[in-house]
Amino acid sequence: xxxxxxxxxxxxxxxxxxxxxxxxxxxxxxxxxxxxxxxxxxxxxxxxxxxxxxxxxxxxxxxxxxxxxxxxxxxxxxxxxxxxxxxxxxxxxxxxxxxxxxxxxxxxxxxxxxxxxxxxxxxxxxxxxxxxxxxxxxxxxxxxxxxxxxxxxxxxxxxxxxxxxxxxxxxxxxxxxxxxxxxxxxxxxxxxxxxxxxxxxxxxxxxxxxxxxxxxxxxxxxxxxxxxxxxxxxxxxxxxxxxxxxxxxxxxxxxxxxxxxxxxxxxxxxxxxxxxxxxxxxxxxxxxxxxxxxxxxxxx
Amino acid sequence: xxxxxxxxxxxxxxxxxxxxxxxxxxxxxxxxxxxxxxxxxxxxxxxxxxxxxxxxxxxxxxxxxxxxxxxxxxxxxxxxxxxxxxxxxxxxxxxxxxxxxxxxxxxxxxxxxxxxxxxxxxxxxxxxxxxxxxxxxxxxxxxxxxxxxxxxxxxxxxxxxxxxxxxxxxxxxxxxxxxxxxxxxxxxxxxxxxxxxxxxxxxxxxxxxxxxxxxxxxxxxxxxxxxxxxxxxxxxxxxxxxxxxxxxxxxxxxxxxxxxxxxxxxxxxxxxxxxxxxxxxxxx
Numbered sequence: 167x168x169x170x171x172x173x174x175x176x177x178x179x180x181x182x183x184x185x186x187x188x189x190x191x192x193x194x195x196x197x198x199x200x201x202x203x204x205x206x207x208x209x210x211x212x213x214x215x216x217x218x219x220x221x222x223x224x225x226x227x228x229x230x231x232x233x234x235x236x237x238x239x240x241x242x243x244x245x246x247x248x249x250x251x252x253x254x255x256x257x258x259x260x261x262x263x264x265x266x267x268x269x270x271x272x273x274x275x276x277x278x279x280x281x282x283x284x285x286x287x288x289x290x291x292x293x294x295x296x297x298x299x300x301x302x303x304x305x306x307x308x309x310x311x312x313x314x315x316x317x318x319x320x321x322x323x324x325x326x327x328x329x330x331x332x333x334x335x336x337x338x339x340x341x342x343x344x345x346x347x348x349x350x351x352x353x354x355x356x357x358x359x360x361x362x363x364x365x366x367x368x369x370x371x372x373x374x375x376x377x378x379x380x381x382x383x384x385x386x387x388x389x390x391x392x393x394x395x396x397x398x399x400x401x402x403x404x405x406x407x408x409x410x411x412x413x414x415x416x417x418x419x420x421x422x423x424x425x426x427x428x429x430x431x432x433x434x435x436x437x438x439x440x441x442x443x444x445x446x447x448x449x450x451x452x453x454x455x456x457x458x459x460x461x462x463x464x465x466x
Numbered sequence: 467x468x469x470x471x472x473x474x475x476x477x478x479x480x481x482x483x484x485x486x487x488x489x490x491x492x493x494x495x496x497x498x499x500x501x502x503x504x505x506x507x508x509x510x511x512x513x514x515x516x517x518x519x520x521x522x523x524x525x526x527x528x529x530x531x532x533x534x535x536x537x538x539x540x541x542x543x544x545x546x547x548x549x550x551x552x553x554x555x556x557x558x559x560x561x562x563x564x565x566x567x568x569x570x571x572x573x574x575x576x577x578x579x580x581x582x583x584x585x586x587x588x589x590x591x592x593x594x595x596x597x598x599x600x601x602x603x604x605x606x607x608x609x610x611x612x613x614x615x616x617x618x619x620x621x622x623x624x625x626x627x628x629x630x631x632x633x634x635x636x637x638x639x640x641x642x643x644x645x646x647x648x649x650x651x652x653x654x655x656x657x658x659x660x661x662x663x664x665x666x667x668x669x670x671x672x673x674x675x676x677x678x679x680x681x682x683x684x685x686x687x688x689x690x691x692x693x694x695x696x697x698x699x700x701x702x703x704x705x706x707x708x709x710x711x712x713x714x715x716x717x718x719x720x721x722x723x724x725x726x727x728x729x730x731x732x733x734x735x736x737x738x739x740x741x742x743x744x745x746x747x748x749x750x
Contacts, residue, residue, distance in 0.1 A: 185549030257484030285671025383578025
C-alpha cells in the first residue's frame, strides 16, 4: 500500500468514527441540556416543592410547580394502557409462536406491527372523535376529555411491542423442553402455561417494562384525548377515570404551545419535567435491558 | 378427557381473539375515518391553505413543508447513520468500545420523542440560533430522533453481506475502504434503503418534538426556504382536532389523516418493493 493510500484509509476511518461518536455527543447533549436548564429551575423552586407539590399552575398566578398531579395523570395512563397491552400482547405472542402456521404468522405479524406505526396524533384523534362518544353510551358520566379513552388507545398502540419481544423470548425456549412436557402427558395449554411461559419469563417481563416505558413517554394521544387538566387523580377511584387529567408529556406540550419566554420559570419547568421523564424511562429501559440479557444467556 | 379438549380449544381461541382484537379495532377506526374523510378530500383540499371556513380549508402549505423537511431529514440522517453503521460493523468488530456504543444507541432509540424536542430546542434553537419552528430546526431534530434506527437497520444490512465477498476483494489486493465502497455498500444498499424509508415514514408522523421546537400550528403560505417556519401535517391534524366547529373534527381532520396515512403507506410499499426487487437481483 503506498503512503497516500494509507492516508486516505485512515482519514476515512476517522470520518466514520466521528459519525459513530456523534451518537455519544447526542446522549451527552440531552443530559447536559436537561441538567443545566433544570438546575436553574431548581435554584428558584426547591426540588422538595417540585416533587411533593400538589398543584401545577406554571402559567397562571399564583404560580405553583408541583409535579404530583402530572405524575398521577401519567400513572393513570400507564396503568390503564398496561391493563390492555400486557394481556393482549402476551396472548398474541402465544398465538403467534405456538399456534399460528408460518403462513398465518407472516400475515398477522406485519398487521400487528401496523398498530405501532400509526402516528400517535392519529390515535389521539381516534380516542377523542370515536372512542369517547362510543363509550359515552356505556358510561354516561364520561367527559369529552378523559383518562379512559386515552388509556385504551395507548394500550392498543403498545400491544406490538409487548407481543414481538415476548414472542422472541417464547421462540427461544428450546423444543426439547416442550417435548419433555408432552412426554409426561401434558396437553398444549398446560405445556405453554407451565413450561414455556415460565422459561421465557425474563424476556416477557422485559417486554412489559418496555411497553410501560413507551406509555410513560407517549405524548400526542394523551394530550388530545385526556386533555390538559392538571389534577391530583386517585387511580383507584373509577370516577376519576371518566374525567380529564394531564400527563407530564401533555403539560410539556401545553407549555410548548404557550408563548413562555426563554427566561421564565415556566420555560425552565419544561426541562425539569423532561428530565424527570428522561430518568424514569431510562431507568425502565435499563432494567428491561438487563432482564432481557438474562434470558438470552440461559439458552445460548 | 373430553372436557380437556374443550378447554384446549377455548385457550387457543382466546389467544387468537387477543391477536385479532387490536387489528380489528384499528381497522374499524380507520374505516370510520375514511368514511368521514371521503367527502372532504378533493383537489381544493390538497391545493388550498388552511382557513377558518371548513369549505375553503386545505393542507397545501403543510404538505410542501412536510416534504421539504423529509428530504432534509434524509440528507442529514443517511450519511451519518450509514457512516456510523459502517464503522461499527467493519472497523469496530467485537470490542468493549463497540459494545458501549451499541448500548448507547439502543438507549437513544428508547428516549421519548418529546425529549428530543427539548434537545432540539436547547441545541438548535437556543444555542445555534436556528429559527424556532423553521424547517431546518425541525429536520435536524427529527434526524437525531431517527438516527438510532437508521444505524441499527444499516448495521443489519451490512452484516448480511457474506464475508466471502469481502475476502475475495481483499484477496485481489483491494484496501479496506475499497472493499467497503465497491463490495459491501453496493450489496447492502437495498437493506439500508429499506431501513431509511421506514425510519422516514415514522418521522413524518412525529408531532411532539416539533411542538417543542416551536413549529407553527397553522401557516397560510407554503414555505419558501429551509429557514421558513412550517406546520407539519400532523401538527395541522392536531390543530383541527382542537377546533370548536364540528366540521374540523369530523371532516378536515379525518381528511388530513387519510392523506398522512396514504403518504406513509406509499413509503412503506416502496420500502417493501425495493427489498424484494433487489433481493431477487442480488441473490438470484
